[in-house]
Amino acid sequence: MRLDALPLFWLLFTVAAYVVSRALYRRWPRYLLSPLLMTPAVLLAVAVPLHVRYADYAADAHYLALMLGPATVAFAVPIWQQRHLLARHWLALLGGMLAGSAVAVGSSWWLAGLLSLEGEISRSLVPRSVTTPFAMPLAESLGGVAELAAIFVMLTGVLGALCGGVLLRWLPLKTALARGALFGVGAHGAGVARAREVGGEEGTVAGLVMVLMGLLNLAAGPLLVWLFV
């Protein structure tokens, strides 16, 4: 019997790979060792040669993805603790979210056309800046593919979390608000996790912005459908 046929093998393997890469990252904080990059790289290196399908992997490991729901609820604690900061700067955050969303939609469409990607792929790229549960149905109503949209959302998070750190180094940002919004709008969930490494205030702002972005996109969805269909 193959080892990966054991019940919950992939769940345990994912957690083990994560714990080891997190320990390595704490010791040597380099981008290439970031758990968000290392963990899937190790898993793919094992799963691809074994011809594991996503459904087999997900049967074990989907419990981890389910924890994103309670993690969203958990944001209530830092948001409550920072409520005065947020009440004071809500206008700046709203402005950043609107500008960021417009650039996300416009630039994905423009770059996808520039690199001559197929229509189905481009249409799945457009709702990318949204968190997954919002992005999947939106992609379908735009004529894209829901599964592709989910992958693109994930890639956005990973790439965004990685580039965001580099961007912070040479952008002269004085406020934690701008640093947090950068991650929350640009790289949603994964960006929030990265923003929490930068600082507590940054993490809170990013988390709040991510949740609000989801709601904003819910309202903007019909507008996008009207623009693209």
Add this chain to the structure above:
Amino acid sequence: MKTVTRGLRRVLELAVLVGLYLFGTALASWLGWPVPGGVIGLALLLAAFATGRVQPASVQWAAGLLLAEMLLFFVPALMSLLDYGALMRDAGLRIVLVIGGSTLLVMLVTALTVEGLCRWSVRHEA
């Protein structure tokens, strides 16, 4: 005995957050709202803090744990790449370029807008 009570308390804290998420999901599907259950749970917990009957400290440990290890919960969705090997070989580089380029622009514009608006409002308050 003390460690047992503390362990039990921590499990209870996690159960509260999971429970709020499940309740939010059930409520959304019952009302036919297209809002994720986690967002409804978040709103409910904030409302509970606002009443003053629930203290944030009472769920602090579980909330801290979930937020600190959030990257782990994103890994399974990334593994859906397993089913799109052919597409990634064909168009993977171009897709990464579009996403990377667009994301950089989004971050740049968002951060500069927020920073600009913050400075503007500080000037106008002073």
